[in-house]
Amino acid sequence: MAESYLPEFEGFFQDEANCVCADCGAADPRWASTNLGAVVCIECSGVHRNLGVHITKMRSVVLDDWESEMLEAFLAKGNAVVNAEYEAEVPEGWIKPGPDASRAARTDWISAKYANKAFVPGNETLPRTEAENAELAARGASEETAAGGLTAMQEYIGTVAVELLEGKDLVACDVSGKSDPYVKFSLGAQQLKSKIKKKSLNPVWGETFMFCVPHFGAELHLDVMDWDKLSADDSMGSASVAITEEMETEGGHSVWVDLNNTKSGSIHLRLTYTSLVH
Template structure:
């Protein structure tokens, strides 16, 4: 929290409009009272300025929806997140569904992840359009980063591997949510953020970010781009550098 400007920076956003009768709990309140305030503050977003609250569902607006927080938030606050966000991220590639055919009747798919100069890939699953990997790939997130680039290929022994679709994963919502909460082991299971589905990202549904058993995790379901068919299910987990 010190690295992102301290509690004062976070509270200037999340406690901007504390409602009457919802005063901040003192040191002597019960655990249940404290947790109710935390849920109201972060999960329900009751104290945020209404225009900044994150909602899911369809929108009739042509304006691009925010990926985590509205762009009208303090520029200094958000720049601090980006500048000091060095961390590790575990991407679990769970499974694929209805992947494209690249051989006679099937494909031999594997997934490649790229972030900066890092390139990691899963194992190959032979002759399967609905492969199950459940494989963890760990990426180091540098201070300056973009999306994780994902590609699915069909493995061929005697020729170049064929592309089976691609997508980009925005990791800013996960990192921003994690850093806003500090040590997730201090909190119970709860939702702390989301990456919203929109026309310009590959999400099938809104991607929810949760604290689960003291870990920050994000479930992601995506439709592969530039291909006739195919979906992937993944889980992303954030870890600070000292873990």
């Protein structure tokens, strides 16, 4: 039998949407993201904590004290409101985890949903392929045994925040002598995409993307593309960056990455690694 929630939440849990986890649908969620306004199960709450308090702040609806202003703001939202915003446009191929989902599947979904706002309109998140979902499922299956010295609860050793700052001397792909560049990032099965910068060879983005890191040496791949309205997008070059311990520094690790398979161009990134292994 589920633990009773605090009396302040009686009306909140009369809403059916709040009687299941916002992220996996498990019954009787008893953990709350105070700033987002959703309730989640204990399994998903662990993933929320790993994202950091700058994204989601967890508190129990059973045991913890709630300040009046925090409680009022939280009760004004709820799972239906939160999911209407953060799951508004889920691209083809993305699979929301269920109550029995693996840690890897939960981490993948929750990171994309909240840290990267991947399902919020305008973020142009890439669809998922069957092969990518198969890779994620394989990672989840490996949780049942220790792998590389990590237990199931340590499927990832950390997270890396990737700040896409700017590009320099990118190649011109259009007859106007300009390009409409954007960047596709991938780390394992995780894929994210930046906004398009119209008519620029020296674009400034100022966007941040969050990825889960399975081990040091894992490579973050980036493909710079030129957006075309009437034809397939053109490649403007690619590069890879290995995730290292050097990135676990205050202020992050700033690097200009030269693009391969192109005449010119480089991308300025700042990468900040946060360990989940203690």
